[in-house]
Amino acid sequence: MTGHLLGRAALAATLLVAAPAAAAPLAAVLPVPAAVTPGTGTFRVENGATIVVPGRDAAARNAAARAIEIVARTRGLRLRVADRGAGAIRFVRAGKATAGDEHYRLDVTPAGIRITAASDAGLFYGAMTLAQLLAPDARFGDAVAVPAIVIDDRPRFAWRGVMLDVARHMQPVAAIERVIDMMAQHKLNKLQLHLTDDQGWRIEIKRYPELTRKGAWRASTTPNDGAPPGRYGGFYTQDQLRALVAYAAARAVTIVPEIDLPGHAQAAIAAYPEIGVLGDRPPVSGDWGINPYLFGTNARSLTFVRNVLDELMAIFPSPLIHIGGDEALKDQWQASATVQAQMRALGIADEQRLQSWFIGRLGDHLARHDRRLIGWDEILEGGLPASASVMSWRGEAGAIEAANMGHDVVLSPGPVLYLDNLQSAHGDEPPGRLKIQTLADVYAYDPLPAAIAPARAQHVLGAQANLWAEYMVTPEQREHALFPRLAALAELAWSPKASRDWPAFLTRLDPQLDRYRRQGIADADSAFAVDFAVTGDVGAALRAKRVTVALTRQAAYDTIRYTTDGSAPTATSPAYATSLTVAPGSVIRATTIAPDGRAFAAPRRFDAAPAALLTRTSAALPPCTTTPGILLRLPLSPDATAGPAHSMNIFDSCWRNPDAPLDQVSAISVTIGRLPRNFALRQPQREQVVWRYNPTRFGTLLIHAATAPARCSPRCRCPIPPSRRTASRSTRRWHRRPRRRTCA
Helix, strand or coil: CCEEECECCCCCCCCCCCCCCCCCCHHHCCCCCCEEEEEEEEEEECCCCEEECCCCCHHHHHHHHHHHHHHHHHCCCCCEEECCCCCCEEEEECCCCCCCCCCEEEEEECCEEEEEECCHHHHHHHHHHHHHHCCCCCCCCCCEEEEEEEEEECCCCCEEEEEEECCCCCCCHHHHHHHHHHHHHCCCCEEEEECEECCEECECCCCCCHHHHCCCEEECCCCCCCCCCCEEECCECHHHHHHHHHHHHCCCCEEEEEEEECCCCHHHHHHCHHHECCCCCCCCCCCEECCCCCECCCHHHHHHHHHHHHHHHHHCCCCEEEEECCCCCCHHHHHCHHHHHHHHHHCCCCHHHHHHHHHHHHHHHHHHCCCEEEEEHHHHCCCCCCCCEEEECCCCHHHHHHHHCCCCEEECCCCCCECCECCCCCCCCCCEECCCCCHHHHHHCCCCCCCCCHHHHHHEEEEEEEECCCCCCCHHHHHHHHCCHHHHHHHHHHCCHHHCCHHHHHHHHHHHHHHHHHCCCCCCCCCCCCEEEECCCHHHHHHHCCEEEEEECCCCCCEEEEECECCCCCCCCCECCCCEEECCCCEEEEEEECCCCCECCCCEEEECCHHHHCCCCHHHCCECCCCCCCEEEEECCCCCCCCCEEEEECCECEECECCCCHHHCCEEEEEEECCCCCEECCHHHHHHCCCCCCCCCCCEEEECCCCCCCCCCHHHEEECCCCECCECEEEEEEECCCCCCCCC
């Protein structure tokens, strides 16, 4: 690897309008209900209060039990459930439930609380609103006076989804259950499990045991608990998945399984080469990106997939089955004489139409079992099976085309609903993609594109956020990416569009953040974390021995408070109003703090010492070129569960520092991480990669001024040492000669 250091990125943040106080009691409810009528008075819920449910109504008892669990964790109140007698809270069945009915009504009067619904889902969502009303603030163990109110609520969209990628990095069942718990509390109802890809097959198929014996494991240099040495992987048994389906169903969540095909099939073909095109056995891939292996299109391959789908349908009762359909490079089909002969025999003109034919056969098979297929928007190419639904990820174009054709669609566009994108430019963000999607970005999205004809709007099922996991290994990293952005997704998918209000959302999010922490969720504080930016030139500040610093954050809610002595800020620390001017050597610590002393983010630290002012991490350095590339924040190994992460453009490992004050520099010290290059790039992408000649065996770090000649003097070059077994990073120091520029 040849590294280049040429510049400094300006720290950026979005300063948003301050949040006004929200009208009680909606300050506790998220997503905001469809209709609310305030009443008069309050009803006090004490420890030991009873929820009365209809006798022999298992769904109502389940809804009450879930609410009781949540209130115990988030408020410390111990409630109980009964099916007769007097109770402070009553669940009532009323009316006849229809398909898809999720409506409920919640009445609070000075005499008690009543939740009324016709459907199981309606009672459950009423129970989730109740749990929020009983944990409206940060107090714990106290009785709650609930203001009188009538909530008449139903969702805007039927599909309110989350996709978890467990193929790239598998997650423990308990971690998936935690996500389901939080989805239920946010009234999200579809969990798509991405179970297969080039990098691993994660579902037990009894008819084809090699899928998990071989296809579930890939080579890895990172130790993996429970895995054989040198391998990463694992899979879920059918019993585990059935139990997970039941766990989700008890929380009004449907699990939608995804088996990716005809592309992203390398792990399956590694287990059974005969189902591929070439007949060879590749390894399970350790590369992220798009690999060339495709399922074959002959009878043997189709029979294999149908048999897999049969076992899948026996586990997952979801009416929709996701079959992928994305990023299927057609090179192998184009190169196969057998496939080309089959196309001629079928009268199929090109490989896009062959994919449509292939997917259509699977759609027919699902239809015979009263199921329907859904796939990524590439299934539009070459023609769409009549019963297919489309999940639009490449922007909104696929959804617009499919809906206007009369097909149901789910909006899941990147980058805004791709939650593997980072939430901020903070240097402490975990690995992920560098197309930053803030909490405000997600909240601002509307999943009903204007280009869909009004008469076709009913085909928009809803929205889904996707969490791809190439760069996210641990449950904590995933929770950081999901929360609180799933709160924003919940409101855009459930609440009426007219009720969307960013400042009011922040007010509702306030108690939700506390509820996350009481339930042990590793949510991100990126929206409230303080950014520091030096005003003016760093070199001038060092020469003047006065550093002026601006403090910003994404979401302007409550107050930034700071200290200049290095101590942690509190509710009595100075409130930030305008830029601070401090002497070099000072330390500023700042965070967002509520009037009751709660901090909305961990305090961030700004060190005004000369060495710190001159230090830049990769997260603060822009890439050298405007080449689009792929911007990533990468760990030091593909399966690393801890350690540092570095930001880079994988097409050009070069960074700039345009404002570096060279007159203040006597030496340059560089800490280097050897980042993995396990990227399966397509040919057009490979042509964009900037490759540089390495004059030394293990690579060379080049440091030069932007005005330097094309060939720097040897003093600008620092050979990179071989990797050490105990660490993947090393430090190199280069000294300037007196009165000599960086490069001659």
